[in-house]
Amino acid sequence: MTTEPLQPIAEEHHTDVLVIGAGPVGLYQAFQLGLLGLRCAVVDALPHVGGQAAELYPDKPIYDIPGIPFCTGGGLADALLQQLRPLNVPLFVGQTITHLRRDDATATFELRSSTAQVFRCHAVVVAAGVGAFEPRRINLPELRALEGRQVFFFDDALPQLTGKHVVVSGGEEQAIASALALEHTAASVTLLHRRDTLSASEAAAEAWQAALARGRVRLVAGLPSQARLGPHGLTHLQITEPSGSSRDLPCDAVLVRQGLSPKLGALAEGGLVLEKKQLPVDTATFATRQPGVYAVGDVVTYPAKKRLIVCGFHEAAMCAYALLEALKPADAGPLQYTTTSALLQQRLGVRQEKLAQSPNTA
Ligand SMILES: Cc1cc2nc3c(=O)[nH]c(=O)nc-3n(C[C@H](O)[C@H](O)[C@H](O)COP(=O)(O)OP(=O)(O)OC[C@H]3O[C@@H](n4cnc5c(N)ncnc54)[C@H](O)[C@@H]3O)c2cc1C
Structure with a gap:
């Protein structure tokens, strides 16, 4: 399992979107946001990324990730992190979000963590799974x-x-x-x-x-x-x-x-409307009922929701497009594919490499 070095703690971190939770869905959320050109950062209570997969079943097999016939929980976390790396998304691990406040006048959020880190952003994606994992x-x-x-x-x-x-x-x-x-x-x-x-x-x-x-x-x-x-x-x-x-x-x-016990803590107390410890969302955008707060993965509820990683990945992609529309509508053009889009390939840092290797496919 990969352990990322702690990000040097700035007093305040400014970004477009703050993702709460670096489980499989939070990591993929950050990837989708970065791919669409939105700045984001990810925070997790655990000292490493991967959420339940890395913490509860790091060496156990998973057989139902699309295109990956077999991997372990830890292997999935590593692969998601590797996929995310070119997008240079700051990861803040070992800290729990304890305060979430929206300034309605400026439509911005201020969040605080257990290590006194302050985050300022325009939108929040809650990818908190079953809650912040705290050790017993x-x-x-x-x-x-x-x-x-x-x-x-x-x-x-x-x-x-x-x-x-x-x-x-x-x-x-x-x-x-x-x-x-x-x-x-x-x-x-x-x-x-x-x-x-x-x-x-x-x-x-x-x-x-x-x-x-x-x-x-x-x-x-x-x-x-x-x-x-x-x-x-x-x-x-x-x-x-x-x-x-x-x-x-x-x-x-x-x-x-x-062992660990998951706590929704600040999220439950921070004014978010929860139904049986889950966040109801609009399945077109994954917006919650609170303006500017979105949610994906195990923490959400909607009719027929399945707590599966593949469902969380779909939710993350949908949420990223909704956030692009909400935060940078001018950039929300026609759908682009990573296979053919020079812009997306540039963001992923593969464009130059592709050109050098195979100029005919540029
Ligand atoms: C034993 C087991 C086996 C499984 N096998 C499969 C399988 O084969 N296939 C499958 O599809 N699914 C499987 N699952 C389910 C899968 O693990 C979950 O659906 C998936 O982990 C959900 O991802 P997530 O990112 O939404 O949440 P999580 O993985 O729960 O990650 C959420 C993260 O958010 C962090 N967090 C929460 N609140 C805060 C806060 N306030 N501040 C900072 N951080 C916070 C937590 O510390 C955690 O790391 C399995 C689950 C278990 C327990």
Whole structure:
């Protein structure tokens, strides 16, 4: 799975359209907008792009993407990102949109994120899926202040854990995969789960047993009850074992892989009209009932809506054309094909290459 470097955070980012959500549909939305010549940026709460596909089933197969007989969730995210790259769309990852406000007088939006980034734009596309993915935390308030330094939630942190004594918290596939990924790089790896049995596929359970036999990982059953801090931060995690006794696990980093819970949060509270946590849309334009706010993908509802990636891709294309009509009507000429349009090929950065390779097809 590709991990994009964080975009340097400008105090304010101005663009035509802000896409909330970098799942498969949000990424394709940005592609369609860029292709039509609209400036856009994409924001996601996760530290990487790909939404559910990258986070919930990165290694599982998908068989129903048009023209791609087989790919994995992570592979699809990579391919969408690769397709988007020539359009130079800024990606703001690891931040959740927390405020959305429209200035009716100027018909512009101001949005704010959890990292205090401000976005100003003329339209918003909500591609928020089932909500912002937030990690389930360990219920110890003292760990909050250590997030990003000694407490982590995603595999993007793995390189930072080299040579460290790491406790991986969780007992399912993701936690096992993270513990296995650290087997040869961390100083020690302790998988901490409330029970001494794990919930894993046969393949993951076999890989775990093999790692146990190599003696480079261990499983400890218990629940964290206290974080012990020294002058330089976390030194031990105190746990309560199933027997009720306490035990200290020495560690200098904790990777919490206890799953994610999606939260619509600001979108639900920001005045958007939701029906059963979904946004009703006009299926010709994918406009919501709020002026300037559009929505695509799993977050929308309309008669016979299917929560399929292919449906989200269609919605994104329709929405991009509607936004071109709304924001730059003078540019909304006849439909152009990427196969034959010099303009679209120029935007994709393939025009020169095509000419050089095959002048007869220019
Ligand atoms: C196990 C599983 C298997 C599946 N297999 C298939 C399949 O084979 N074929 C198929 O077509 N579909 C499949 N799906 C469904 C498919 O994954 C979804 O339809 C698709 O991911 C929807 O894409 P999306 O971009 O709309 O939303 P998501 O993928 O949910 O992405 C939304 C993104 O928005 C972000 N976000 C939300 N709110 C905010 C906010 N306020 N600020 C910042 N970011 C925010 C979230 O963090 C998330 O990354 C599967 C789903 C699951 C769970």
